[in-house]
Amino acid sequence: xxxxxxxxxxxREYLLGKLNEEEQQRIEERLMVEDELFDExxxxxxxxxxxxxxxxxxxxxxxxxxxxxxxxxxxxxxRAFALAMKCFHVxxxxxxxxxxxxxxxxxxxxxxxxxxxxxxxxxVALVQPWTLxxxxxxxxxxxxxxxxxxxxxxxxxxxxxxxPTLASNVIKRGAENSLPKKVKLPRNAASLKLxxxxxxxxxxxxxxxxxxxxxxxxxxxxxxxxxxxxVSVVIPADQIPRGEYSLKLTAIDAAGARHxxxxxxLFNTE
Amino acid sequence: xxxxxxxSQEAFDKLLSWLDPDRDKxxxxxxxxxxxxxxxxxxxxxxxxxxLADQTVNVVAIKIDWLIENYxxxxxxxxxxxxxxxxxxxxxxxxxxxxPPPPDNTEIERRCHCLEKCLETDASPEERDLVIxxxxxxxxxxxxxxxxxxxxxxxxxxxxxxxxxxxxxxxxPCIEECLRQLDW
Numbered sequence: 001x002x003x004x005x006x007x008x009x010x011x012r013e014y015l016l017g018k019l020n021e022e023e024q025q026r027i028e029e030r031l032m033v034e035d036e037l038f039d040e041x042x043x044x045x046x047x048x049x050x051x052x053x054x055x056x057x058x059x060x061x062x063x064x065x066x067x068x069x070x071x072x073x074x075x076x077x078x079r080a081f082a083l084a085m086k087c088f089h090v091x092x093x094x095x096x097x098x099x100x101x102x103x104x105x106x107x108x109x110x111x112x113x114x115x116x117x118x119x120x121x122x123x124v125a126l127v128q129p130w131t132l133x134x135x136x137x138x139x140x141x142x143x144x145x146x147x148x149x150x151x152x153x154x155x156x157x158x159x160x161x162x163x164p165t166l167a168s169n170v171i172k173r174g175a176e177n178s179l180p181k182k183v184k185l186p187r188n189a190a191s192l193k194l195x196x197x198x199x200x201x202x203x204x205x206x207x208x209x210x211x212x213x214x215x216x217x218x219x220x221x222x223x224x225x226x227x228x229x230x231v232s233v234v235i236p237a238d239q240i241p242r243g244e245y246s247l248k249l250t251a252i253d254a255a256g257a258r259h260x261x262x263x264x265x266l267f268n269t270e
Numbered sequence: 271x272x273x274x275x276x277x278s279q280e281a282f283d284k285l286l287s288w289l290d291p292d293r294d295k296x297x298x299x300x301x302x303x304x305x306x307x308x309x310x311x312x313x314x315x316x317x318x319x320x321x322l323a324d325q326t327v328n329v330v331a332i333k334i335d336w337l338i339e340n341y342x343x344x345x346x347x348x349x350x351x352x353x354x355x356x357x358x359x360x361x362x363x364x365x366x367x368x369x370p371p372p373p374d375n376t377e378i379e380r381r382c383h384c385l386e387k388c389l390e391t392d393a394s395p396e397e398r399d400l401v402i403x404x405x406x407x408x409x410x411x412x413x414x415x416x417x418x419x420x421x422x423x424x425x426x427x428x429x430x431x432x433x434x435x436x437x438x439x440x441x442x443p444c445i446e447e448c449l450r451q452l453d454w
Contacts, residue, residue: 031310042432043435069312073319081381081385165376167383197376
């Protein structure tokens, strides 16, 4: 039997806990015996998880999914797959399941009349009129400050864009044939910050040096921070026009001995 | 004998015969029923969906002599009836599950690597391109992209999403296995 739009809608509603017990049971019985409906069910789950990862579900829908389907092995696997797929297309740093509310949304939520509004999992108590006036003033002053600050900063040459976390091609699969990570640099980026994952057995170091290789020349890159897991470097945007690059890391231990971190960290700027 | 204990080989053989006299077809039907039970338990928010599906099969197997004599109808629906009871029975005991942890960059990076690997090993080059293209873009652009892909393939968008769903179902276990290997 061909599926109707109603079936598609019902499957989605079922997954989001919007059906009553009787409707739920009817859908589940059909899932046991109808192949086409079961295929639809499987495809709908992938799409729902995609919407979840893109932050396109309402707060209630997110919560339902998190407390039900996402606690199952099937849900966890599908979520992991969706995240991996997103990372395939955009830098890891931009993969964000639940977009944080904008400042405007947060500010607007303070004007709710309910005794307690839940914003991103935390409660906001009832706001009295005098606090609204005060808050408005504070926000306005902050906005003006922010605008002035942004202008000053822009004149200073643009932003530092935080790119993806990179694993070396040795960590990933052995030295050969690893796909470089794509990095889309915004126009206003003055520099790119990358986090480079260290191998688990990396030599403890007191500092690191990073070398950028564009396959013709090599340049030193600034190491801005590091811990046991990763090293962060910042590369001026003018050193990385569109193309493929690799970064090599060297660890320097307390005795001053240099240890090359195996492999390269590959990326592609666009 | 506890109803939740695994059935004897004899009971399990009878259960397969009940599903279909042909052994191969019976095995296929059994797998289909088992998968659907797992998926339904998962959709209901059961952490241990595989275990609950096993329990369901065990209960049905214990009753197999009675079922062969008396049950009329699609066996899949009987399995479902038992599954529903097991779900209702365990629901009050179920601890409130904790929400999934926020994505961690290192973990995403590992999964991305495994996805790359599995796309190479467990998908044909055409399937690989299909899956990658299918996920390109955001919002409206993604919808248009998928329409275009379906047109190119001469199939409906719905047929395309089902095809993608089948490829992804094959890739997911490969990704899990790859992650396990990375953990070693």
